[in-house]
Amino acid sequence: QVQLVESGGGLVQAGGSLRLSCAASGGAFSTYAMGWFRQAPGKEREFVASISRSAGNTYYADSVKGRFTISRDNAKNTVYLEMNSLKPEDTAVYYCAAARGIPAMEISTYVMDYWGKGTLVTVSS
Numbered sequence: 001q002v003q004l005v006e007s008g009g010g011l012v013q014a015g016g017s018l019r020l021s022c023a024a025s026g027g028a029f030s031t032y033a034m035g036w037f038r039q040a041p042g043k044e045r046e047f048v049a050s051i052s053r054s055a056g057n058t059y060y061a062d063s064v065k066g067r068f069t070i071s072r073d074n075a076k077n078t079v080y081l082e083m084n085s086l087k088p089e090d091t092a093v094y095y096c097a098a099a100r101g102i103p104a105m106e107i108s109t110y111v112m113d114y115w116g117k118g119t120l121v122t123v124s125s
Contacts, residue, residue: 002027002114004096009119012086016123020081022096022116029077030054032114033099035107036070036081038092038121045095049081050107057104064090086123093118 008020020036035050049070050059058070069082079096097112 002029002032002098004098004114004116006094006096006116006119009094009121011122011124014086014088014123014125016086017082017084018086018121020083020094020096020119020121022079022081024077024079024098027098027114029098030074031100033102033104033107034070034072034079035097035099035104035112036079037095037097037109038090039095039118040089040092043092045109047108048094050104051079052104059105059107083121086121088123088125091121091123093120 003025006022012018036048037045038048039045047061051070051072055072067085072079095118096116098114099112102111
């Protein structure tokens with residue numbers, strides 16, 4: 001059983017930056033592909049970014065490409081999401097999730113094994 005705890009959310013002005021962290025415990029972190037997802041009020045949860053087990057491959061939603069960067073530190077059992085040039089439409093609860101046996105490029109909301117409880121990001125205009 002893997003536990004995931006997100007942190008780093010908050011209120012930021014448009015154009016600003018935030019760095020989210022997701023700390024994992026209870027499992028072999030390096031054996032999981034990891035993903036970040038978000039859910040805005042009244043909308044479905046959507047894919048944001050994913051990273052392979054070795055951090056060799058990363059993938060992004062078109063809406064965040066060039067602004068967000070996913071990374072991981074397997075020694076610290078932590079995955080990060082660096083968010084720059086934030087826009088009001090980035091406002092959402094951000095979740096990290098882990099998937100075992102799934103390539104990072106195939107990560108979606110339907111295949112994840114474990115989820116964190118989320119951290120709220122609010123971008124003001």
